[in-house]
Amino acid sequence: MRTLKMDRAYMIYVSHESQMAHLRPDIPVVEMDCEINAPEFAEACAKALIKEL
Numbered sequence: 520m521r522t523l524k525m526d527r528a529y530m531i532y533v534s535h536e537s538q539m540a541h542l543r544p545d546i547p548v549v550e551m552d553c554e555i556n557a558p559e560f561a562e563a564c565a566k567a568l569i570k571e572l
Contacts, residue, residue, distance in 0.1 A: 549567070
């Protein structure tokens with residue numbers, strides 16, 4: 520039995536895969552298994568920004 524949650528997860532996966540296929544190879548992509556408001560996400564963003572400065 521399919522659920523809305525399952526359909527939404529599949530749509531996000533398909534959208535993610537198609538978006539990844541069209542990215543420029545010279546732009547780094549970091550995938551993290553966390554929410555956008557998670558401290559580890561903020562720390563990773565800050566470190567990436569500092570690295571680029």
